[in-house]
Amino acid sequence: MSGFDKDWLALREPVDQRARAMPLVDELARHLGTVAQASLLDIGCGTGSTWRSLIPHVPTDTRWMLLDYDPVLLGEAERRIGERGNVSFRQFDLNEVQSLPLSDVTVVTASALFDLCSADFCQRFAETIARNGTGLYAALNYDGVMQWSVPHEFDGQVAADFNRHQRFDKGFGPALGPDATDHLRHAFETLGYSVSVGSSPWLMGPDDAALQAAFLDGLEKPLTEIGSLTKQDIRSWMDFRLERIGEAGSSCVVGHADILALPRG
Numbered sequence: 523m524s525g526f527d528k529d530w531l532a533l534r535e536p537v538d539q540r541a542r543a544m545p546l547v548d549e550l551a552r553h554l555g556t557v558a559q560a561s562l563l564d565i566g567c568g569t570g571s572t573w574r575s576l577i578p579h580v581p582t583d584t585r586w587m588l589l590d591y592d593p594v595l596l597g598e599a600e601r602r603i604g605e606r607g608n609v610s611f612r613q614f615d616l617n618e619v620q621s622l623p624l625s626d627v628t629v630v631t632a633s634a635l636f637d638l639c640s641a642d643f644c645q646r647f648a649e650t651i652a653r654n655g656t657g658l659y660a661a662l663n664y665d666g667v668m669q670w671s672v673p674h675e676f677d678g679q680v681a682a683d684f685n686r687h688q689r690f691d692k693g694f695g696p697a698l699g700p701d702a703t704d705h706l707r708h709a710f711e712t713l714g715y716s717v718s719v720g721s722s723p724w725l726m727g728p729d730d731a732a733l734q735a736a737f738l739d740g741l742e743k744p745l746t747e748i749g750s751l752t753k754q755d756i757r758s759w760m761d762f763r764l765e766r767i768g769e770a771g772s773s774c775v776v777g778h779a780d781i782l783a784l785p786r787g
């Protein structure tokens with residue numbers, strides 16, 4: 523089990539979908555249109571959010587392999603996508619990056635994954651796919667920004683503490699957290715790739731109340747573990763935020779970035 527709950531992934535999927543930087547999706551689709559047989563490998567696929575987001579945009583005969591190490595999420599992806607001739611599923615631990623099934627893969631796709639990964643993993647991953655001439659589309663990497671339309675005196679400390687916690691080990695060594703996109707950009711530019719980055723913030727208003735509440739709930743443990751704010755301060759900040767969620771005109775922005783790295787020529 524990865525600790526990523528399918529209900530949490532379902533809650534974030536529509537907001538992720540509208541946040542994605544569409545110019546990068548268009549660029550990816552154009553690139554796939556230039557190869558005889560497009561093939562995508564979606565790593566850390568969860569329940570298949572990236573497949574559902576990209577399917578209207580990529581060539582209809584694109585082959586897909588969806589890969590995750592969590593059998594429950596992979597099973598849910600399989601159930602939701604159903605049996606299709608051009609989609610396969612594979613349980614795989616990305617820490618075995620050198621054994622990634624890259625044969626004939628045009629582009630590796632991912633979403634909400636690389637902020638969990640370490641610098642060392644990203645470097646090994648970039649070198650591995652570059653040896654194969656494969657591209658990368660990695661969407662929704664958290665970028666460290668957390669803002670609310672109605673301010674509270676603890677907002678700055680909350681963001682700083684959460685961003686510190688984001689750098690703890692999430693299974694790949696010390697995580698890059700908000701630095702993931704910059705790190706990937708540097709790694710792929712150094713390998714001679716053409717790299718595009720686009721902003722993909724979550725813009726959450728009263729209609730996204732359930733995601734906002736779940737997001738706040740998910741902050742409590744990291745904030746408590748960092749411990750700069752007292753439990754009482756965390757509780758009062760949380761209560762303030764929960765009360766604002768449904769208010770007309772109140773909103774929350776959580777910053778993300780998407781990256782597309784394609785081999786030149």
Ligand SMILES: C[S@@+](CC[C@H](N)C(=O)[O-])C[C@H]1O[C@@H](n2cnc3c(N)ncnc32)[C@H](O)[C@@H]1O
Nearest residue numbers: 524526566567568571590591592615616633634
């Ligand atoms: C935040 S979720 C994102 C899921 C999906 N891409 C989405 O956007 O809804 C991160 C995913 O990475 C997977 N994951 C984490 N560590 C992994 C590893 N070492 N090997 C394979 N998958 C991993 C988790 O199981 C989870 O499905």
